[in-house]
Amino acid sequence: MQPTFCFIDDADFELDNFQKNVAPAFKGIEFIYARDFDRALHKLNGRRCLCFLLDIYGAGAGGGSGELPGxxxxxxxxxxxxxxxxxxxxxxxxxxxxxxxxxxxxxxxxxxxxxxxxxxxxxLGQGPAFGLDSLAKVREHQPWAAALGYSRKALYADAAAMCMGGADGVLQKPQGVDEAAIAKASHQAAPELAQAAFAAVDFRLAGLAGQVGLRLCWDGVSLSLAEALQQAVGQLTCREKRSPEARGKALEGLKAVRLDDLELDQGDVEVILALWDWLSLET
Missing domain, CATH: 1.10.287 (Helix Hairpins)
Structure with missing residues (x-):
């Protein structure tokens, strides 16, 4: 099964534009598209998402008048x-x-x-609360996943608020004078956006898996799993030579450990399984 990413945006044009012009650059990734987090969670249907791209400005509950300012x-x-x-x-x-x-x-x-x-x-009933609410739900329901703000309208303060709220970074939506120009700019920027998102997943999973490995060593639970995690983290942090073969070897090392035989916290298990999914990426 391909690793799964989610793109959440309350505008149909943005969802369609991303699917057509940006997602193809994310090689080996299956995308879920939704207008809000709850719908994304429903579409995931129990699957782990490794990265959420979150629109920051969106419609909020009890918004403004909806009329253009004079x-x-x-x-x-x-x-x-x-x-x-x-x-x-x-x-x-x-x-x-x-x-x-x-x-x-x-x-x-x-x-x-x-x-x-x-x-x-x-x-007009829009604001950064949309992105902050999505971010909070990501951290609550799928805390292992990287979460990136992705906005064209967000201001500096909005980006800072997302990062302080636990986002792994903020990416800028490509700009244009009309929808055709935005589509063209999105297609051109797609490889860099994919690279940034992949790096965010590397960074988040490396940090979380490293913490799990340290706890295992400290508690003396499973040194073999700790060693397998160290090898896997090396593939994410460039400490080890990166290649499909090396990723495959790191994945085999993780799968060789029977997690069911260990008394692991469920959160740690989810991190390890997310790492499995990510190492399975075929690039």
């Missing part, structure tokens, strides 16, 4: 009457000192636009 209110929020020359007035110092002062002023204008965007999104 031009006057938006102009006010964006700072109507802003004079570009004010960015250059009375700049002090030279070199990097002057440059940093200018950039701080310029970013203050960017921040005004970000705040206007956040207010408009809230009025």
């Amino acid at each position: 031009p006057e209110s938006l102009a006010s929020a964006l700072g109507q009457g802003f004079v570009v020359d004010s960015l250059y007035e009375n700049l002090e110092g030279e070199g990097s000192e002057k440059a940093n002062q200018f950039l701080r002023r310029l970013y203050a204008r960017v921040q005004v636009a970000q705040e206007a965007f956040g207010a408009a999104a809230g009025q």
Whole structure:
């Protein structure tokens, strides 16, 4: 069975675009597509997911009015009457000192636009709570899985909130002026997105499996399993020479240990089985 990833987004265009233009670059991966986490969990039907790609901005319960902000209110929020020359007035110092002062002023204008965007999104019933809620459910139901924010609209603060909430990183959706341009940009960016997601799975499983191995050594439960985990982790962290043959050997070492004969915590068993799934990836 192929390793399974999930893409969660509440927009039909995004789900369709990902399936057509991004997913083919994830060689050897089966994708589940869903508009929210609960539907994804239902589609998984008991299978382990190794990576969740989570849209950050989405519709929230009890959202805003759903009406577009008016031009006057938006102009006010964006700072109507802003004079570009004010960015250059009375700049002090030279070199990097002057440059940093200018950039701080310029970013203050960017921040005004970000705040206007956040207010408009809230009025339209969208916000980062969608992604944070999905992330919390991933950590509750499938804690071994890597979880990556994947957004075109998220702001710096939203990305920071996702990472503080336990995400393994945030990826940017390719941008474009219309759907055709987004589709083209998505196709072009797909290999890098796949590489980043694969690296996130490597990093998360290596960390979790390493912790399991340390506990086994400390408790003296199964040194053979600890050694097998060490070999498997080496395939994820590049400590060992990576190849399909080496991954296969590491997988055989794990499967040679009868987990049923060991009194392991169920969470540790799930990590080991997730590692099995990942080492089974044919690249």
